[in-house]
């Protein structure tokens with residue numbers, strides 16, 4: 118695996134700056150507050166230290182995987198066109214000093230370089246970078262790399278070990294391969310959209326670009342599988358082909374065998390799941406929604422006790438999964454009447470005492486107050502010379518020995534790592550760098 122140095126923070130951040138607050142920031146404890154005693158400190162580095170990734174593409178579906186790779190120590194070099202930076206730089210609602218903040222999250226720990234893949238010198242530099250890399254991660258429309266003369270076979274000539282992860286709307290093959298795609302479209306085509314919402318209403322989105330992040334997680338999985346095969350099993354590079362549509366489709370649970378066997382077409386099931394009971398939202402006396410989920414015999418016994426009606430658990434109407442499914446409506450009505458007698462904190466406390474899975478429906482405001490998420494280091498304040506600090510979601514999953522962390526916020530200027538990457542890694546001297554810049558290649 119390629120040796121790498123993770124020591125170059127972007128413009129606007131002093132080298133070693135993070136050392137004051139732990140290598141990757143500190144757990145967020147509120148404006149101006151000191152870290153909570155024993156708060157988890159994020160660490161830079163991680164199990165992928167030494168893996169070098171070139172990230173091409175934009176927005177979410179590829180870059181979200183790049184973010185995870187960077188969290189776990191990979192050196193992720195994000196390549197942007199010199200005259201058309203990633204539009205993600207403008208996405209997000211809050212603006213600080215003219216910058217939106219989603220970028221800080223999506224590009225955290227990455228090195229940003231500019232490179233015109235359409236110019237001969239740019240293409241040459243890219244091929245040199247490929248020789249030094251382990252992984253290419255791209256989410257262009259299929260055929261774009263090929264149009265640039267950078268098809269996998271070309272890249273493998275210089276580096277047969279390259280893992281090439283390609284995220285696209287429909288996959289690299291098939292009649293729709295060349296169509297552009299977005300999460301919204303993929304969620305519809307892959308079957309998720311039809312299941313969301315209420316019968317006879319327009320099917321709503323989930324409020325996030327779920328299909329993109331989902332596909333990106335499959336890309337991450339594919340990259341790790343391909344690296345394992347290459348490095349532990351003596352394999353070579355290969356293409357990891359991820360489709361947004363298939364990523365959505367893969368979540369459909371029993372729909373495929375159910376339809377094939379008996380023609381069952383599931384529809385939208387509102388706030389619960391048809392036949393899975395009880396698992397729904399119930400309103401407390403103070404008007405808060407609380408999810409109560411006891412859709413398993415052992416847990417239902419505990420809910421029945423919490424409700425002061427232990428006999429429900431042995432009532433043939435509700436005593437097993439199938440009977441609760443058939444009598445779902447009546448059962449949920451009983452729970453709704455019981456829940457409405459308590460305010461939400463009483464309700465949650467009672468359910469907790471009986472170990473019944475439950476939660477109020479959190480807003481982001483609630484999440485910032487959530488002691489569990491805070492104790493797990495899921496809100497991390499990452500210092501930034503230009504933005505002051507950005508509170509970021511923490512790293513998932515938690516690895517006990519090689520935890521990874523957030524090295525720095527997404528670099529705010531395109532090309533902030535040009536000298537580090539082209540000068541340091543490709544050994545271009547000052548004159549060559551300037552020339553590449555003057556001719557518009559970087």
Ligand SMILES: CC(C)(COP(=O)(O)OP(=O)(O)OC[C@H]1O[C@@H](n2cnc3c(N)ncnc32)[C@H](O)[C@@H]1OP(=O)(O)O)[C@@H](O)C(=O)NCCC(=O)NCCSC(=O)C(=O)O
Pocket residue numbers: 174175176177178179196197198199232233234235256257258259261264265284285286296297298299300301326329361
């Ligand atoms: C997102 C897209 C619809 C955007 O469509 P387009 O802008 O038409 O295409 P592309 O992104 O593939 O490429 C645009 C052009 O930029 C060129 N390009 C890109 N990078 C470079 C660099 N570094 N240098 C020079 N030229 C470059 C590339 O060659 C193409 O040129 P020309 O070929 O000459 O035009 C598509 O990329 C796509 O379908 N991607 C796969 C699915 C996906 O990731 N979707 C999720 C996005 S976020 C989302 O879903 C959501 O928000 O929801």
